[in-house]
Amino acid sequence: MATSPPIDKRLLEEGSVFAPQFSAEGLIPCVTIDDRSGEVLMVAHMNGEALDKTLSTGIVHYWSRSRQALWRKGDTSGQVQSLVELRVDCDQDVLLARVKVGGDGGACHTGRRSCFYRRVEAAPSGPRLLPV
Amino acid sequence: MATSPPIDKRLLEEGSVFAPQFSAEGLIPCVTIDDRSGEVLMVAHMNGEALDKTLSTGIVHYWSRSRQALWRKGDTSGQVQSLVELRVDCDQDVLLARVKVGGDGGACHTGRRSCFYRRVEAAPSGPRLLPV
Numbered sequence: 001m002a003t004s005p006p007i008d009k010r011l012l013e014e015g016s017v018f019a020p021q022f023s024a025e026g027l028i029p030c031v032t033i034d035d036r037s038g039e040v041l042m043v044a045h046m047n048g049e050a051l052d053k054t055l056s057t058g059i060v061h062y063w064s065r066s067r068q069a070l071w072r073k074g075d076t077s078g079q080v081q082s083l084v085e086l087r088v089d090c091d092q093d094v095l096l097a098r099v100k101v102g103g104d105g106g107a108c109h110t111g112r113r114s115c116f117y118r119r120v121e122a123a124p125s126g127p128r129l130l131p132v
Numbered sequence: 133m134a135t136s137p138p139i140d141k142r143l144l145e146e147g148s149v150f151a152p153q154f155s156a157e158g159l160i161p162c163v164t165i166d167d168r169s170g171e172v173l174m175v176a177h178m179n180g181e182a183l184d185k186t187l188s189t190g191i192v193h194y195w196s197r198s199r200q201a202l203w204r205k206g207d208t209s210g211q212v213q214s215l216v217e218l219r220v221d222c223d224q225d226v227l228l229a230r231v232k233v234g235g236d237g238g239a240c241h242t243g244r245r246s247c248f249y250r251r252v253e254a255a256p257s258g259p260r261l262l263p264v
Contacts, residue, residue, distance in 0.1 A: 013242055016250075016260050018252055031172055031175060040163055040228055043163060043226040055252065085251050086251060087248040087250060087251050088250055088261065089247040090240055090249070096172055109222065110145055110146070110222050112222075115221040115222045115226075116220070116228045117222070118219060119217050120187065120219065120220060122187060126150070127187055128148050129148045129149065129150050132219065
């Protein structure tokens with residue numbers, strides 16, 4: 001998919017036209033948060049097809065960059081994400097999905113609920129990671 | 133800046149080594165949330181210098197892709213972001229910054245508190261944006 005066509009900046013920021021700005025690779029990042037807690041669960045990418053399917057089915061789809069394939073989250077894990085609300089940011093190059101998570105309620109392939117399970121801690125030898 | 137050097141997947145996901153995975157453009161996206169409410173305020177990018185300065189000063193720095201310059205958020209708006217906690221995701225290619233916002237407490241250049249001020253609503257003629 002090509003980069004999104006140019007659109008007037010004011011229309012992009014203040015208008016009611018949904019004009020998602022895909023990257024040169026045809027992708028737009030999506031921040032996914034838990035409906036109940038508001039916690040950030042994960043960040044992944046959508047292409048046009050994933051976005052269309054998310055909106056038409058109410059089930060969140062992504063584009064897997066590692067597998068180069070459409071990815072209906074939860075197909076193997078059961079952690080299906082039901083879309084509660086989709087937002088877009090000011091310049092329409094990031095999405096924010098509020099979801100109810102099926103299965104065990106988690107989102108990370110490592111088994112954690114959220115992908116953000118480590119914090120960066122300053123140390124004399126340089127920053128290190130600690131569990132949160 | 134070149135892409136980050138390869139690192140073992142298990143070390144990346146389970147280790148304590150902070151090995152941020154910069155893109156080919158030398159950037160890593162950062163989701164920034166409000167310390168008190170947990171609300172997602174914005175998503176921007178950091179390069180190595182912005183990340184280093186964020187960690188060494190405790191004030192969040194980004195890389196402005198439009199201006200191609202280091203960007204100490206709040207320098208002109210007063211909306212300085214004091215870092216409370218920095219997290220990294222499982223594969224270390226996204227950052228999550230929890231911040232206290234100075235000035236009027238906002239983060240968006242349009243004057244809103246959050247950049248995510250519109251939701252995508254299905255409509256017969258295609259998706260439209262509505263204020264939240």
